[in-house]
Amino acid sequence: MRPGSMGIVGSASQFIRYYQAGILNTAFGYGLVALLLAVGVNVYIAQFLAHTAGVAFNYFTYSRHAFRTEGSVKRFILSYVGNYLIGLAALATMLQFIQSPYLAGLLVVIFVSFINYFVLKHLVFAERRAT
Numbered sequence: 001m002r003p004g005s006m007g008i009v010g011s012a013s014q015f016i017r018y019y020q021a022g023i024l025n026t027a028f029g030y031g032l033v034a035l036l037l038a039v040g041v042n043v044y045i046a047q048f049l050a051h052t053a054g055v056a057f058n059y060f061t062y063s064r065h066a067f068r069t070e071g072s073v074k075r076f077i078l079s080y081v082g083n084y085l086i087g088l089a090a091l092a093t094m095l096q097f098i099q100s101p102y103l104a105g106l107l108v109v110i111f112v113s114f115i116n117y118f119v120l121k122h123l124v125f126a127e128r129r130a131t
Contacts, residue, residue, distance in 0.1 A: 014066065018117050021061040029054040055080055067125035075124045079116070087112045
């Protein structure tokens with residue numbers, strides 16, 4: 001283990017910063033969708049634009065606030081594609097057992113956010129050792 005690291009999870013403060021950034025990212029994305037809808041943009045276009053802008057915004061909040069290191073932009077984008085696909089699969093599975101799409105969606109968000117933390121920590125913003 002490298003100095004300052006606390007194993008696979010990392011420090012509690014980093015984990016808290018991750019969720020702080022996540023709350024800010026969610027507010028940014030939802031706020032942008034709401035703003036675009038308010039000015040008359042089609043809902044699907046608004047969602048696409050907000051999601052695209054959100055990925056860029058999220059990279060900066062996670063790299064500067066949560067992980068405090070520059071990460072691989074390519075890996076970050078790929079992690080979001082994977083995160084989306086895992087979320088869809090988890091939602092389809094959850095809906096087989098839970099009638100409420102709201103509750104199923106909430107549980108999926110929580111589940112996927114934990115996976116996203118570990119992916120970002122260990123694959124995107126991991127400290128690279130010099131070889």
